[in-house]
Amino acid sequence: GESVGLHLPTLSVQEGDNSIINCAYSNSASDYFIWYKQESGKGPQFIIDIRSNMDKRQGQRVTVLLNKTVKHLSLQIAATQPGDSAVYFCAEILYNFNKFYFGSGTKLNVKP
Amino acid sequence: NAGVTQTPKFQVLKTGQSMTLQCAQDMNHNSMYWYRQDPGMGLRLIYYSASEGTTDKGEVPNGYNVSRLNKREFSLRLESAAPSQTSVYFCASSNTGFEAFFGQGTRLTVV
Numbered sequence: 001g002e003s004v005g006l007h008l009p010t011l012s013v014q015e016g017d018n019s020i021i022n023c024a025y026s027n028s029a030s031d032y033f034i035w036y037k038q039e040s041g042k043g044p045q046f047i048i049d050i051r052s053n054m055d056k057r058q059g060q061r062v063t064v065l066l067n068k069t070v071k072h073l074s075l076q077i078a079a080t081q082p083g084d085s086a087v088y089f090c091a092e093i094l095y096n097f098n099k100f101y102f103g104s105g106t107k108l109n110v111k112p
Numbered sequence: 113n114a115g116v117t118q119t120p121k122f123q124v125l126k127t128g129q130s131m132t133l134q135c136a137q138d139m140n141h142n143s144m145y146w147y148r149q150d151p152g153m154g155l156r157l158i159y160y161s162a163s164e165g166t167t168d169k170g171e172v173p174n175g176y177n178v179s180r181l182n183k184r185e186f187s188l189r190l191e192s193a194a195p196s197q198t199s200v201y202f203c204a205s206s207n208t209g210f211e212a213f214f215g216q217g218t219r220l221t222v223v
Contacts, residue, residue, distance in 0.1 A: 034211050043202050043214035044155070089154060099170070100145065100204075100212055104154040
């Protein structure tokens with residue numbers, strides 16, 4: 001199967017600081033990438049996505065950066081809040097197969 | 113709008129018992145998926161269905177069967193449960209090229 005990995009399994013940040021969560025993906029043919037947030041006891045929820053023809057996409061307090069040269073994806077959260085504490089997964093998708101491959105996740109702890 | 117609904121939310125089985133996990137979506141999505149998530153791990157794809165009437169194996173299909181009953185429903189069956197199948201199971205749905213929406217999960221314990 002495909003491999004999507006994360007560099008940092010746990011990240012602790014101070015409330016108000018910016019957070020950066022990284023992800024390495026393996027398939028250069030992947031068409032589409034998504035970041036999901038999973039709170040304890042819940043299913044993953046969509047945060048932001050980016051297509052392979054883009055380098056950057058911004059949402060509300062979140063930015064995703066895609067570096068296809070090194071097959072790297074990052075999620076930046078501005079002014080991190082306690083409600084941002086969760087596990088974050090990146091996923092890569094190949095359109096031809098419409099299958100989502102997930103990494104092992106990064107747990108974000110926001111300290112008050 | 114319910115999204116993706118899974119039943120049951122919790123289940124305890126004895127080794128060798130069988131059960132079916134139910135999943136239904138009301139978003140008219142073509143594709144549906146079953147994942148399992150072990151503690152501290154990511155989601156691993158068990159089976160998926162790209163459209164009504166089709167199913168395909170994912171990364172970890174052994175010990176499971178699926179049925180795409182209609183466009184809305186995609187069930188996962190464990191014929192003879194094993195302790196190694198203790199996990200949280202998530203169903204998801206999507207349309208091609210768009211994000212997947214997940215259910216709340218079924219926490220299964222096999223003793």
